[in-house]
Amino acid sequence: MKHLQISPAWFFTDGQGEQLDPRLFALLRAVHKQNKLTQAAEACGFSYRHAWNMLQHWEEFFGTPLIEKQRGRGSRLSPLGEKLLWAEQRVAARLEPQLESLSSEINLEIAHLLEGNKPVLRLHASHGYAVALLPKHMGELPLDLQYCSPADALSALARNACDIAGFHLPIGTAQALNREYRKRLKPRNHQIIQFITRRQGLMVQAGNPLGVKGLADLAEIDLRFINRQTNSGTRSLLDALLKEADVSSVKIKGFEQVEFTHSAVAAYIAANMADVGFGVEAAARQFGLDFIPLARERYVMACHKQLLNDPKFQVFLNIIRGEEFRKAVRLLPGYSGDDCGLVSTVDETFKAREISIYEA
Template sequence: MLRKKLNIAPAWLFRSEDGDLLDPVTFTLLSGIHETGKLTRAAQQAGISYRHAWNLLTRGEQFFGMAMVVMRKGHGTHLSPLGERLLWSEQRLRARLEPQLDSMASELNNQIQQLLEGAHPVLRLHASHGYAVALLPELAGELDLRYCNPIEALSALKRGDCDLASLHLPTDPTRAERVLATYRPLIHDQDLRIIRFVTRKQGLILRAETHERVQGLADLTQPGLRFINRDEHSGTRLLFNLLLAECGIDETRLAHATQEEFTHTAVAAYVAAGMADVGFGVEAAAAQFGLDFIDLAHEHYLLVCHTAQLNQHNVCQLLDAMTTPEFLASLERLTGYEPDHCGTIGTFDDLTLGHERDA
């Protein structure tokens, strides 16, 4: 297993007409100020001295002709409107690009691994972007993780372009059957098994000041309330539209519902930046940005594979690693996630009919 892995991260580069550059560490410093309200602690988090931090802020003010922070004696340090705009723009950039960059990094790491150690089987997982699935590449073995929507993932599995695909289904059996109906053409006439992984909470993501106006889905139709949606092919969008239909709400009644983001993180960043009032996504994304969350539905996040592949060494290796106390503990630390019989093999009928028997 490759011990030194390549990571790709987006970075903003500001250059003036005179060729002056704004140090990218400035964004890390702004994030620390936003979180702590203290320049000293923000400098420590950024790994720089207080003097260097002060110089970065001074240079930033000269660069833009406007202060990035407001410092008041006895009140700490806070971001100015410019500082906030820069920070949230950088956060949205990361949220939008990181899934694609993580997929590229996974591909490059496996190419390097093959070059160093010779060709060997690599487990290929095509999955919806999420906080729990992002932990899987850290387990034993080589895992090539590519992010895509469920239709793309299941299509790749059917073609043989991946070994595992992800799928998330509501824990409510009636809702699960309705969601499965969308994917039936892609799983029909295939000998497939599901691998249990986690459950996660999905709901409304909003700022604290919006919580007084919004208590549930019905409140999303209020005039002037701005909603940020997920992309139309995502599993989360499918769930959201299902919940709207259950409440008799037409999606066209939601202001700005045509505005879309491609990940839970991007939705939360959009709301945190004040560009939307409410979004829909997982609780972990809300927690990442210090936002409020209204729990509306729980989902099974599953892995799907062909039965014949369950005996492959790399699949067995992954299943064993998924049941270790250390990995289960890492899942429990994720807000809104819980291990869900992690690593247990079953069928779609076991999942849906099992709930009916338990009821």
């Protein structure tokens, strides 16, 4: 199957409407990682001359260097080079859920036109690194993946607007949050598919220069915090953890500043626009940040019982139970897919000791 992928494009206007070459960002990323232009060019598949000419062209365009040569230490990005790189990564990270949802809709429309109306599996889910892997592994199974908050996903399931709803359950903490999700599910009507487990915590700048150790430091240290939007599952988890730790969000500088994905929070910190954020470990590692684990959670999916016998659902289960998908999950820092594809009842899921809402 052919898949359309939507990516943001950059336009810098100099009166002639010249478009910034997107390959420049790949080169800037490689210079940032390799610290040598020769190795950066090789990593991008460019000749050294081509890479050098590209940099010269855009340095003339902006009127300032994009890289700085260091005697005996290779090259590093200039302040403008760093700003361009982090801006590109912030834009991509912030728009990722919307673009993926839109591309899913368009791909399905194209598939219907070319191949007819095949059965489609509709998944509404909270955005995350493991969920984002699904479209790449579905093969011939048409997947309509729409990102939304856990509450909205479960509401969509209740009104039959989706087949599967993805949400996450904290392990051993924030049980009030689990109780809220439990109220939305009916044991006689629903089943739970185990998906992955992941670690959430504080993302801090490399080396943790402020010495942040836990949630209390967010209110006690003079730092800049970057938050998630109020309706996200990760924000709900953070709010619950702060309440358990008796930490007032009013005392956290920047608590009202929000981004819309884990990677967008990490990119914001990597760009030195904030000191600390809350999210998954995979995002922190992606942007070279340090990570302080605070919670583990199970990412699960709910469906109506009658879906269990649907052929397209069986295909979906076989894919997420397969070694290829589990291997991809294992490559994500802080993620585990050991129980991926295990089907259980609502009561079995919520009575499990690690997420039990029944214990005192």
